[in-house]
Every structure is written in structure tokens, then in C-alpha cells.
Amino acid sequence: xxxxxxxxxxxxxxxxxxxWRARKDPYAIWLSEIILQQTxxxxxxxxxxxxxxxxxxxxxxxxxxxxxxxxxxQGLGYYSRARNLHHTAISIVETHKGIFPENHSGLxxxxxxGDYTASAISSICYNEPQAVVDGNVYRVLSRVxxxxxxxxxxxxxxxxxxxxxxxxxxxxxxxxNQALMEFGAxxxxxxxxxxxHCVFSSTCVALKKEFVMQLPVKTGKTKVRKRxxxxxxxxxxxxxxxxxxxxxxxxxxxxxxxPLIEKENSSKITxxxxxKCFPEIEIDSVTVHNEIxxxxxxxxxxxxxxxxxASTAALGEKGLPISKINELPVPIxxxxxxxxxxx
DNA sequence: AATCCGGGGAA
DNA sequence: TTCCCAGGATT
Numbered sequence: 083x084x085x086x087x088x089x090x091x092x093x094x095x096x097x098x099x100x101x102w103r104a105r106k107d108p109y110a111i112w113l114s115e116i117i118l119q120q121t122x123x124x125x126x127x128x129x130x131x132x133x134x135x136x137x138x139x140x141x142x143x144x145x146x147x148x149x150x151x152x153x154x155x156q157g158l159g160y161y162s163r164a165r166n167l168h169h170t171a172i173s174i175v176e177t178h179k180g181i182f183p184e185n186h187s188g189l190x191x192x193x194x195x196g197d198y199t200a201s202a203i204s205s206i207c208y209n210e211p212q213a214v215v216d217g218n219v220y221r222v223l224s225r226v227x228x229x230x231x232x233x234x235x236x237x238x239x240x241x242x243x244x245x246x247x248x249x250x251x252x253x254x255x256x257x258x259n260q261a262l263m264e265f266g267a268x269x270x271x272x273x274x275x276x277x278x279h280c281v282f283s284s285t286c287v288a289l290k291k292e293f294v295m296q297l298p299v300k301t302g303k304t305k306v307r308k309r310x311x312x313x314x315x316x317x318x319x320x321x322x323x324x325x326x327x328x329x330x331x332x333x334x335x336x337x338x339x340x341p342l343i344e345k346e347n348s349s350k351i352t353x354x355x356x357x358k359c360f361p362e363i364e365i366d367s368v369t370v371h372n373e374i375x376x377x378x379x380x381x382x383x384x385x386x387x388x389x390x391x392a393s394t395a396a397l398g399e400k401g402l403p404i405s406k407i408n409e410l411p412v413p414i415x416x417x418x419x420x421x422x423x424x425x
Numbered sequence: 426a427a428t429c430c431g432g433g434g435a436a
Numbered sequence: 437t438t439c440c441c442a443g444g445a446t447t
Contacts, residue, residue, distance in 0.1 A: 118442045125433060125441085159431025162445075196444045216442045236426070263442050272440065273436060300440095304428085331446095333430065380431055414432065428447075435439090 085226065086251050086258065088281045093261030096268065098123075101130060103260070108182035108207045109140045115199045116167050120160060123267070129158050140180055143171040152336060152411035159414075161337060166194030186212045197243070206256035213246035214259040215239070218266025224298035225270060228287025232301040304382060311387045312351045313340040313416075314359065315371065317425065318394050322401035325410055333380060338410040340389070348375065348386060356392055366393045371423070378415045389419055 083091075097103070100123065102114035113133055117126040132154055137143040143151070148168050155164035170192045174182060183189045185208065189200035201212035213219075220233040223245055231238040251258040269276050277289050288294045316324045325338040341359060343351050356368050371389035378385040404425050412420070 115442065120431085120441055120443055122434070122441050157432070159433085160443085162430065163443090166444085194444070198443055202442070214442070217440070218442065260442085267442075302427085331429095335430090378432095382429055382431095426447100429445085430443105432441105434441090436437105 085282070085285075086249055089261050089265060090251060090254070090257060092269075092281045093257065093264055097260070097264055098268070101127075101134070106207050106256075108203055110134065111203050111206050112182065112195075112199070113167070115202045116163050116194060117158070119163060119199070121158065126158070129155070140171050140174055140182075143168065144175040148336065149411060153409070156337075156411050156417065157414050161334065163194060165336060169193050170195070182207075184208050186210055202259060205259050209255060211247075211250050211252045211255040213243060213250045213255075214263065215243050215246055216263060218263040218270075219246055220298045221272065222262060222266045222270045225275075225288035225294055226282050226286045228291065228293065228297075230297070230299050233298045234300050234302065307383045309383055309385050310345040310348055310375075311385050312343040312345065313387065313389045313419075314343065314356060314368075315340050315389050315391045315419075315423070316360075316363075316394060316397060317391060317404075318397045318401060320396060320401075321404050321425070322397045323404055323407065323425075324397060324400050325402055325407060325412070333383065334413045336411075338412050339416050350388075351390065356390065363394055363397060366395070368392045371419075376415075385415070387415060389423075 102110050105111070114126075114130050117129050117133070133143075136154060137146060146168065148165065151168045152161060152164050155161060158164075173192065174180060182203070183191070184204075186200045186204040189195050189203055190197070195203075198214055198216055201214045204210035204212050205214070220238075220242055223229060223242055224233065227245065229241065229245075231241050233239075233242065246262070249258075269280065275294060277283060277286070277294060280286065280289070283289060288297050314324075324341055326341055327336065327338050328334050329336065343355060343359065345351065350370075353365075353368055357365055369391050371391050375386040375388045378387055407420060
């Protein structure tokens with residue numbers, strides 16, 4: 083029996099019930115695929131439900147404010163996905179009359195949709211034989227076929243796409259794609275794969291040669307930048323504070339945070355620095371909230387963060403009622419502080 | 426071809 | 437700690 087037949091058979095008796103599998107309309111599939119980029123199903127599931135509930139159609143999403151979309155996305159990370167999601171919803175409504183492109187190349191033109199997502203949507207919704215290649219596919223194919231080409235190289239990307247394309251079930255490409263990913267996610271796992279009772283045990287090259295744990299091959303290691311953040315938590319007598327929008331490129335674009343003083347090292351900020359930050363405001367006192375900086379790890383940055391609580395009589399124009407801060411999208415580390423501090 | 430972009434769960 | 441997750445955009 084062929085690889086493809088074995089895989090489809092395995093899928094039919096092992097697939098999980100997931101909400102987006104109950105439908106084939108491009109809006110739901112698109113939404114689920116964007117949410118699931120670099121995100122485990124268990125983590126993305128709640129967000130999918132919330133988005134479908136809040137924005138049932140692409141028209142509802144297009145009508146929304148970006149700030150509200152980011153608020154619903156809060157905590158999921160990679161926020162450019164949310165900004166592009168909103169941007170593309172508007173684009174589909176305004177220039178495609180609310181109708182999604184119905185093939186791979188048309189989908190590829192949309193912001194936030196690359197080869198993987200275009201393949202997923204076109205295969206599931208339109209039965210177009212486009213093979214998806216995600217982390218699961220790299221792992222399964224590299225093991226079963228014994229491929230040592232690094233998956234994070236341009237040659238590897240081409241090689242695995244070509245192989246998956248050769249294997250795809252052209253009669254049911256969407257089922258094949260989901261089967262391959264499901265098999266990688268639940269059976270051919272990175273750690274403790276179920277090799278002892280596997281439908282490919284008789285032909286798997288990695289299993290026969292005992293290379294399973296060496297595959298897939300991934301080269302290089304990501305360099306991590308250290309940064310030192312000092313957040314100024316202003317608190318006025320009339321229960322207001324200040325949150326600012328991050329508008330520059332980089333992490334957390336268009337999310338809100340307390341006024342930030344970034345330093346080159348772990349040296350502490352001074353009262354004078356705080357005053358210089360707000361020339362028009364009379365600061366009464368500044369006390370550190372966490373003496374020991376908390377470490378917040380991102381994929382390319384390690385942030386050492388200290389919160390400083392600054393008391394003042396009034397905040398003027400920029401003052402935001404503390405009762406309203408939970409309406410704004412914030413990085414999870416800011417959210418955690420707000421919950422813990424409880425003003 | 427490299428680098429950037431989050432947060433969380435598992436071992 | 438380290439790895440990696442239904443990747444894509446930018447440089």
C-alpha cells in the first residue's frame with residue numbers, strides 16, 4: 083500500500099474533532115490557519131472560537147477597529163498576524179466584494195498569506211492539489227523518507243514541497259494535507275513518537291536506521307538580544323494612569339504599554355530621568371515595584387523588566403482612567419502586571 | 426540567505 | 437534550560 087493510502091486510512095480513524103473541520107468556507111479556514119501559524123492547536127482553539135463568535139463573517143471583521151482585533155488577539159503573540167488579518171479582511175470586502183480568491187496564486191497576493199496558508203485554503207476549500215509544508219510535514223517526510231536536507235534552507239524548502247506535491251492525493255488534497263499534519267502532530271511527534279505501532283513502521287527509513295531522533299535536520303541557532311525595560315506606572319490621585327501606543331517597527335507594534343525608559347544595561351533609572359520624561363507633571367515619589375527584574379523571553383529577545391510606580395496629583399490630558407485600561411490591547415507581560423498590581 | 430516577530434507547553 | 441509549534445514579512 084502506498085504512503086498516501088496508508089496516511090489517509092490512518093487519518094480516517096485518528097482525526098480529532100476540531101471546529102474548523104466542520105466547515106469548508108474560506109473565511110473560517112483562513113481564520114483558523116492564520117491563528118494556527120506557529121501556534122499549537124490547544125493554544126489557538128479558544129482564540130478561534132472567540133474570533134468566529136465576535137466576527138462571524140469577513141464583513142464583520144472588516145468593519146472592526148484594528149485596536150479591537152488586537153485586543154481579541156492579545157496573548158497569542160506574533161501580532162503582525164492580527165494586523166494583516168484585519169488588513170486583508172478590508173481588502174477582500176473592498177476590492178473583492180467579500181469573495182475570497184478561489185485559487186492558490188490569488189490567495190498568495192493577500193497580506194499574511196504565504197505558500198503554506200494559500201495551499202491549506204485552496205486545497206481544503208477548492209480541492210486544488212497544493213501540498214502544505216509545515217513543521218509537521220517536515221518532520222514526517224524527513225523521517226519516513228530519510229531526508230537530511232536542513233529544513234530551514236531554501237533547498238530544503240523546495241525539496242520537501244516537491245516531495246509532498248508528489249505524494250498528495252489529488253482526489254482529496256485537503257484531506258491529505260490535514261492528515262499529514264495531524265499525523266505529525268499526534269503520532270510522529272518531535273519527542274516520543276509512536277514508532278512501535280506506526281502504519282509506516284515497515285518502510286520508515288529513519289526507524290530502520292535508527293535516525294528518528296536526529297530528524298528533521300535544522301541548522302543554526304537564533305541569536306538573542308538582551309534588553310532592559312523600565313516601565314513607569316503613573317498613578318494620580320484621581321485614579322488615572324498613562325498608556326502609550328507602540329507605533330514603531332519591532333515587537334508589539336500597535337499595542338499599548340506604560341511609558342518606557344529603555345537602558346543599555348541593568349543599571350537603575352533615577353528620579354531625575356523620570357522627571358525628565360514628564361516635564362509638565364509634578365512627580366511626588368517613585369518606588370520600584372519589583373526589586374528583582376522579571377525576565378520575559380521572546381524568540382529573539384530576552385527582556386529584563388522593572389516596573390516603577392510614580393505617584394502624582396494629576397495627569398492632565400494624557401491621563402487615562404484606570405477603569406479603562408483593560409479595553410486596550412497590551413503585551414501579555416503588561417497584562418500580567420495589571421492583574422497582579424490591581425491598582 | 427538571514428533575521429525578525431510571541432507566548433506557551435512539554436521534556 | 438531547550439525545543440518547537442497547521443509561517444510570513446522584511447532586509
